[in-house]
Amino acid sequence: MTTMKQIAEMAGVSVSTVSLVINKRDKGRVNPGLARRVRKTADALGYHPNPLARSLRTSRTRILGFISEEIATTPYAGNIIRGAQDAASATGYMMLTVNTDGTSKKDEEQEVATLKRYGVDGFLYAKMYNRLAQVPDCLQDQPLVLVDATDESGSVPSISPDEFHIGYDATRHLIEAGCERIAYIGAAETLLAQGIRLQGYRAALEESGRTFVQDLVANVGFNQPALDQVGALFDSQHPDGFFCFNDARAWHVYEAAARRGLTVGRDISVVGVDNHRLVAETISPRLTTIELPHYEIGYWSVCKLVSMITGEPVPEDRLPDTIAPLPSMDAPWPVRIRCTLLSKDSVVPHNS
Template identity: 65%
Template structure:
């Protein structure tokens, strides 16, 4: 492996000059043509900085800790972790991911990350909700992923839940639906609150009356199927906005029992673009794709800006399916999600 000493020997300069150049401290101290020669020689020799030596100089390890509560065991893990990993790699950081159950083993996992000397933490939830940040990491730079903290004490990134509900309901209205039901969640978390508000606002903007009888808040299994079945029987909706793709399954099941054709007699929009449901439901489900990759990428960039006290405007963000907000957006920063049109929404004649 090439060393600074070898680079100095081949370029005819001192080791201290090579150090200044390779640590980007050469401006005004080393002549530009010499600095260029040093960098070219380092590249030719395949020089790579020693991370341990660098950490001793800077008091930073260039390691990030990613704490996930059930994220790593869900279908959405790939997107969030991939986005975070891509950003970390681009910025010269390594990321260590741990999965916790949110209670018993969280302190142990955090202690392990602290022993590695991480520079900061990403704290991710399985779905957008209010998070209690462990006291043991509050003295570190922290960014929340798909979660928010009480009083927005920490930077955070989440889907724009209001726009999810608004865009999904608007799509059904554009398809000619006038009796639109909302199949919601029985957990009063930010995602449920925001999506319901968006649903109501879209109805109001279109001159359609909100009818509480067309909304149900369900969990899963038999009681959920029964609640959706009663909605079919009592209210006869022609459009359904579902809190997620899993709840859309109950609509498909009830429609089949009633002899109704999805995409013709009734229209359905879900949320998640969940791989399992997206590939098995027929007709294919129109859905709002959650920005998992974008949330992971944005969170790492924001965390590094905190660690390095680096201006947010200095980061170059990649082009992604959903546009990421500015890194200095106030908490909670929100991402406008992408609606993916498929065959479950009827075409107007």
């Protein structure tokens, strides 16, 4: 293992100078040219800092705690964890993940206590889907970022999808394709995203000079009752465009269209939300959909947390290229990340 002493001898400087450079405390204290020489020598020798020694010096473990509400067992939302892990690795941190079912306060407190015993430097508190959330008392005095949710008190940094623009962008895409009667196939459940996406749908219609028609909205659940509701909307309103709350509900539109001899992508146009692999890779024609930025949410959350712990911003020029652009680390919270529409085959311009 390469030591600071070996770096100092090869670079022709003192061990204290090497320490300042390696620990990024050289600004204003070490000549920039000399600092570059030390870093180049350290790289050539394959030097890696000892995390245990660093934690003893700084009282930091460089470990983050990720508290997941069923995200670890959810296939597509699991990208939040993947993004968080990538960001932790890029910033020199490890991440410990615990999973809760979101129903037992006592179990959640026990998981937090376990992470605290490991001496984690800060916490990520993640929800399975976007909602207003209360931060547990056991996390109130910790560096914390709320992930895929919004803090009810507004006092904790948080990030979630821009639900309004999901509805707005999907509806605008259908309008620009020439659709005249655009339906919204929403969710029957009481969800934060449901109401806000509906607002975006209405705003896009009204911006284009169209009147919102309540009869073009069907809030559906699952299985046969949902298919019956969508079919009834087909028969009574004859829409030519559909914005669906998620990809699963878009399947009901495909099925109802097929039963009426209509072809998606020719007779009607459909936009979903999620880019869920099971749906996106199964139904034909391929579904135009808005991808939820789970990876980006996880990545941004860790970068924000690390900046809170260190008191220094994560350099934005080192952030990765992602499908949805990452918001600024200085963005006022709650942070909303605008999602990306993936144009496929289920929307075809009427004049094509």
